[in-house]
Amino acid sequence: MSEIDDLFEVIKQRISEMPEGSYTAEIARKGIGFAARKVGEEAVETVVASLNESKERTVSEACDLIYHLLVLLAIRGINLDEIYVELRRRRK
Numbered sequence: 001m002s003e004i005d006d007l008f009e010v011i012k013q014r015i016s017e018m019p020e021g022s023y024t025a026e027i028a029r030k031g032i033g034f035a036a037r038k039v040g041e042e043a044v045e046t047v048v049a050s051l052n053e054s055k056e057r058t059v060s061e062a063c064d065l066i067y068h069l070l071v072l073l074a075i076r077g078i079n080l081d082e083i084y085v086e087l088r089r090r091r092k
């Protein structure tokens with residue numbers, strides 16, 4: 001399994017168990033609107049970093065974006081398998 005698969009498993013577990021101190025659980029408590037807004041914010045931060053900041057900052061913002069996108073997918077009940085199937089379908 002990749003880092004992304006591993007992270008997605010942890011995220012799903014946090015959303016199912018909702019432990020205290022989990023940032024993922026905090027997002028889930030705030031709801032899908034908050035989760036979606038975070039993806040938008042992190043996307044903008046990634047774009048800004050890619051244009052104006054260092055490679056390290058861009059990697060860091062991209063990681064924030066990937067994490068928040070995975071949280072949004074999990075809240076929406078979408079599994080990574082569905083993403084992989086669609087990516088495979090588009091492969092040329």
Ligand SMILES: N=c1c2ncn([C@@H]3O[C@H](COP(=O)(O)OP(=O)(O)OP(=O)(O)O)[C@@H](O)[C@H]3O)c2ncn1[C@@H]1O[C@H](COP(=O)(O)O)[C@@H](O)[C@H]1O
Nearest residue numbers: 007010011014021022023024025026038041063064067068
């Ligand atoms: N990969 C991540 C990850 N990437 C980014 N973040 C958090 O995302 C937030 C993004 O920063 P922001 O400045 O936008 O957020 P903020 O200032 O806290 O403000 P708001 O959320 O209130 O808007 C930070 O608090 C980061 O800690 C992450 N939080 C958790 N994970 C992983 O997710 C898994 C589950 O974590 P918990 O749910 O915390 O147990 C663990 O494996 C973690 O390593």
